[in-house]
Amino acid sequence: MVQAATKIALITGSSRGLGRNTALALAQKGVDVIVTYRSNEAEAKSVVSAIADLGGKAVALQLDTSNTKTFDDFAAQIQRSLQDNWQTEQFDFLVNNAGIGIHAPFAETTEEEFDRLMNIHVKGVFFLTQKLLPSIKDGGRIVNISSGLARFALPGYAAYATMKGAIEVLTRYLAKELGQRQIAVNVVAPGAIETDFGEGVVRDNPEVNNFIASQTALGRVGLPDDIGGAIASLLSEDSRWINAQRIEVSGGMFI
16 A cells, blocks of 8 residues: 655744644644744744654744745745655645734724734735745645634724735635646634734733633633644645635634
8 A cells, every 4th residue: 555645734933823733733633844933943943843743744944924025035945845854846735824913993003013914914925825836736725814803893903804804805816716726725714812912912811811702602712722723624635625715713703
């Protein structure tokens, strides 16, 4: 019996938070991982070590998703890494996870804040995906990360949610245009999660945590394991026919 080739996932912003959790969830399913980090190499290397402990293989590469001028060099690094570590030229799964949160009322959001969000969440995702297309296998998958805030509105997130709305539209267009290569593209929209995202407001502020739990059908705030596992499941062979969909993973928040 011929053993199936190991699948490889590239996850942006996977040195911490939901990206890290997704990397470990995929590794538990036998998927190898290319980890990217913006500034904390030590955190990224700890993810690589954790994946090795699970019996998988991973590498860590530096990437600032807000700086499109670096994408050519990054794509070349990906090619070298694939050859050196897996003796292949392509990977299977791209998860566009890297992001930041800015909480500011609409009336007080600065152009600088808006541009920073745009560069990371929209422009970066658009052009990084474009640059990596030759390195993604036919029949591969792309998962973009949105937010529950693209469906419901909470004051202070107008700019952030606008970016995520753009990503949801982009996802449908990618699914349409990449269908000829049998590449499925979906968007996962987490609800509120207990991480350090947004300075840890959901995790560390009991009032916020309790309010969200009271507005969630399953009665609690989400945990990173709730998201990483969902993304790993979406990238499994059993989910191969799911395409162009927005999948909210929020426990039933604000329904």
